[in-house]
Amino acid sequence: MYVAVKGGExxxxxxxxxLAEERRGDKNVKELTLDQIQNQLxxxxxxxxxxxxxxxxxxxxxxxxxxCGDLVEAIFLLRAYRTTLPRFGTTVPIETANMSIxxxxxxxxxxxxxxxxxxxxxxYTHRLLDFSLAANGDVPEAMEADGTVDRNMPRVTxxxxxxxxxxxxxxxxxxxxxxxxxxxxxxxxxxxxxxQNLARGDEGFLLALAYSTQxxxxxxxxxxxxxxxxxxxxxxxxxxxxxxxEIGEITITECQMINQFKGSSDIPAQFTxxxxxxxxxxxRKTMAMGIVDRALRTRELDxxxxxxxxxxxxxxxxxxxxxxxxxxxxxxxxxxxxxxSELVTVRALRGEANIDKTNIVKPxxxxxxxx
Amino acid sequence: xxxxxxxxxxxxxxxxxxxxxxxxxxxxxxQTKRMIRRAxxxxxxxxxxxxxxxxxxxxxxxxxGTGGIQITASIIGKDDILKVIDQGADDTTNAINIRxxxxxxxxxxxxxxxxxxxxxxxxxxIPENPLSAKQILVYQVPIPEPLRWLEQRESETRKMHAxxxxxxxxxxxxxxxxxxxxxxxxxxxxxxxxDRYIMSPSPIPKFDNPKMDKMxxxxxxxxxxxxxxxxxxxxxxxKSLDFEDHPFAIESWEESxxxxxxxxxxxxxxxxxxEGSRMFVCSDSNFCREETEKIxxxxxxxxxxTL
Numbered sequence: 001m002y003v004a005v006k007g008g009e010x011x012x013x014x015x016x017x018x019l020a021e022e023r024r025g026d027k028n029v030k031e032l033t034l035d036q037i038q039n040q041l042x043x044x045x046x047x048x049x050x051x052x053x054x055x056x057x058x059x060x061x062x063x064x065x066x067x068c069g070d071l072v073e074a075i076f077l078l079r080a081y082r083t084t085l086p087r088f089g090t091t092v093p094i095e096t097a098n099m100s101i102x103x104x105x106x107x108x109x110x111x112x113x114x115x116x117x118x119x120x121x122x123x124y125t126h127r128l129l130d131f132s133l134a135a136n137g138d139v140p141e142a143m144e145a146d147g148t149v150d151r152n153m154p155r156v157t158x159x160x161x162x163x164x165x166x167x168x169x170x171x172x173x174x175x176x177x178x179x180x181x182x183x184x185x186x187x188x189x190x191x192x193x194x195x196q197n198l199a200r201g202d203e204g205f206l207l208a209l210a211y212s213t214q215x216x217x218x219x220x221x222x223x224x225x226x227x228x229x230x231x232x233x234x235x236x237x238x239x240x241x242x243x244x245x246e247i248g249e250i251t252i253t254e255c256q257m258i259n260q261f262k263g264s265s266d267i268p269a270q271f272t273x274x275x276x277x278x279x280x281x282x283x284r285k286t287m288a289m290g291i292v293d294r295a296l297r298t299r300e301l302d303x304x305x306x307x308x309x310x311x312x313x314x315x316x317x318x319x320x321x322x323x324x325x326x327x328x329x330x331x332x333x334x335x336x337x338x339x340x341s342e343l344v345t346v347r348a349l350r351g352e353a354n355i356d357k358t359n360i361v362k363p364x365x366x367x368x369x370x371x
Numbered sequence: 372x373x374x375x376x377x378x379x380x381x382x383x384x385x386x387x388x389x390x391x392x393x394x395x396x397x398x399x400x401x402q403t404k405r406m407i408r409r410a411x412x413x414x415x416x417x418x419x420x421x422x423x424x425x426x427x428x429x430x431x432x433x434x435x436g437t438g439g440i441q442i443t444a445s446i447i448g449k450d451d452i453l454k455v456i457d458q459g460a461d462d463t464t465n466a467i468n469i470r471x472x473x474x475x476x477x478x479x480x481x482x483x484x485x486x487x488x489x490x491x492x493x494x495x496x497i498p499e500n501p502l503s504a505k506q507i508l509v510y511q512v513p514i515p516e517p518l519r520w521l522e523q524r525e526s527e528t529r530k531m532h533a534x535x536x537x538x539x540x541x542x543x544x545x546x547x548x549x550x551x552x553x554x555x556x557x558x559x560x561x562x563x564x565x566d567r568y569i570m571s572p573s574p575i576p577k578f579d580n581p582k583m584d585k586m587x588x589x590x591x592x593x594x595x596x597x598x599x600x601x602x603x604x605x606x607x608x609x610k611s612l613d614f615e616d617h618p619f620a621i622e623s624w625e626e627s628x629x630x631x632x633x634x635x636x637x638x639x640x641x642x643x644x645x646e647g648s649r650m651f652v653c654s655d656s657n658f659c660r661e662e663t664e665k666i667x668x669x670x671x672x673x674x675x676x677t678l
Contacts, residue, residue, distance in 0.1 A: 008462045008463060008464055008467050009467050010465055011464075011600030012464060012468065041496070076428070076432065079428035080428045080429060080430040082428065083398075083399070083403075083427040083428050083429065084394060084395070084400065086400065166561070181425070182406075182425045182601075183423075183425045184423040184424060184425060184426065184598035185598070186423070187525055188526070189522075189524040209537050301630065306465030313523075313524050313525060313526065322428060322432075322433060323433045323596045324435075325432065325433075326434040326437075327433055327434035327513070327596055327598065328434075328436060329434070330432065330433075330434030330435050330513070333435065333457070333462075333463075333464070333465050333494075334457060334458045334463050334465070335458075335495070335652050336458045336639050336654065337458045337459060337495045337496055337558070337574075337575075337576055337637065337639065338495060338557075338558045338559075338576065340576070340637075340638070340639050340654070341557035341558045341576040341577065341578070341622060341639060342557050342558075343640065344557065344622045344624075345557040345622075347554055348553075349551055349553075349555065352552060352553075357539070
């Protein structure tokens with residue numbers, strides 16, 4: 001007998017309660033605090049803040065907790081919250097040459113002013129499961145440096161620039177830059193639009209695209225000119241004051257990729273740049289971003305667009321994981337009506353073709369039974 | 372945009388959840404609503420043209436009606452009565468979620484009755500009851516670009532619309548006829564609005580396409596993920612694309628609704644046992660309920676058996 005599809009309302013409520021219970025898990029185990037997440041899952045927060053375009057460690061920790069550690073879900077939660085926040089204005093542009101460095105490495109020069117500062121990184125660890133962590137092992141205190149990090153820490157690209165070996169980075173005009181969170185993307189996209197899109201783009205997507213260029217799909221060999229991570233203070237000029245005040249400090253990671261360029265009829269051979277910047281400590285993301293940024297400059301540099309990573313519409317239209325996750329998963333929503341229309345059409349087509357029922361492809365189980 | 376007799380309470384209004392503290396009326400801030408209203412005005416002024424807008428992240432996922440939600444949030448007022456349907460029904464999960472969202476963030480009255488609603492947000496259907504000039508129909512749109520399956524690039528499709536360069540669409544339909552003897556597009560069947568722009572009607576079945584033509588209600592289309600809004604003003608010509616020798620035709624069923632007996636509504640097919648037996652019921656749940664109330668006998672299956 002047909003049971004009318006009713007009672008969806010209470011079913012939804014029950015599903016929500018079940019989710020809350022699963023999130024909490026065994027009540028004999030202590031509940032995670034936001035403090036713990038902020039302190040011990042800091043790289044999760046960094047990714048969430050970067051792709052949500054919202055720097056707030058506490059809210060990011062809440063999002064990670066609420067999403068049971070599903071970072072794409074956490075990014076979505078934080079983005080939706082971001083929508084409700086009023087906008088007071090734009091901060092003074094940051095100057096990454098002045099950041100307090102915690103890590104700074106260059107793969108293009110063995111030594112350089114300011115030196116190589118390894119900082120905290122997985123790079124120099126052996127990926128062996130550390131069972132002492134499972135046993136709540138105490139961590140020895142890290143050694144403190146004898147002196148402070150050199151204050152003079154020029155960017156590698158600026159050093160190359162002195163010699164004219166790398167293209168000049170020119171400031172855009174004084175007009176308000178395009179704002180991806182307020183306007184819809186237009187093609188061709190200018191560089192601010194592209195960099196904003198990549199900065200909040202899905203790390204996995206950018207990583208795969210960057211990787212594809214390294215394997216020959218739009219090859220343009222990049223050098224990691226410099227990767228730096230550290231803290232920067234953020235300044236804002238309130239209208240009523242007219243001068244800038246510090247409103248906080250953020251951690252950022254910046255990557256400058258240096259790429260080959262053969263030159264063209266107008267420009268002699270020189271290096272070109274790809275730029276990656278991200279909230280938090282996020283090297284994989286910023287490196288991938290730098291490579292993809294450069295790949296997307298193909299048209300601008302009069303190179304031949306031949307690979308997915310070089311195709312602006314392809315990359316920028318599909319980089320957002322909040323959009324992608326929503327649309328892929330919307331297939332879970334009912335499609336009874338569309339499917340019914342398709343049933344009617346397919347039946348009509350088959351009726352017209354006058355298909356003999358014995359010709360219908362049998363399910364595998366039936367075939368096995370007859371064989 | 373509220374209907375006149377506000378004193379008469381909606382008899383069938385659904386339970387309104389508690390209003391959420393700390394958020395704006397209907398979630399969006401006034402600046403955002405103003406931006407969306409401007410996009411809507413532009414869309415109404417250029418029927419069928421896709422207006423880009425600064426779509427926001429909503430607390431429901433992209434692809435789940437965020438375009439429709441942003442439009443509804445921008446046009447709805449405290450006196451409005453909202454109906455939300457998905458696949459024609461008021462009680463599918465998506466419809467319930469969106470209705471509850473507005474119940475929670477706007478505290479407005481909601482209803483399941485098509486005739487009572489001032490704003491109807493829909494996914495994939497147009498209600499069977501004719502709509503009036505006092506109503507607004509808000510569609511949720513996944514892919515607003517009707518030319519997308521023929522040309523992936525937005526930079527190209529925008530040019531094609533600007534130049535009304537629609538030959539490729541007709542060629543596509545022609546090839547379809549050449550291959551299958553008929554146009555096999557069964558939903559999201561492209562239309563031409565006001566003799567100018569070709570428009571995606573959103574994935575409604577082509578059964579619903581004729582309802583769009585000269586509809587007294589304002590029709591607004593929101594594509595949140597794709598950041599586009601478009602509109603069909605009241606009483607505007609909407610023509611489904613066809614050829615003189617292959618005129619546009621809608622789906623029909625030999626069966627009639629097993630619950631209400633209607634023979635002119637869109638029917639969903641429901642499988643009722645392991646043998647694959649099926650019955651056909653109206654996709655518009657409110658229409659079906661009203662029709663059922665009109666008949667005395669209980670529902671019957673396609674074999675004539677009373678349930």
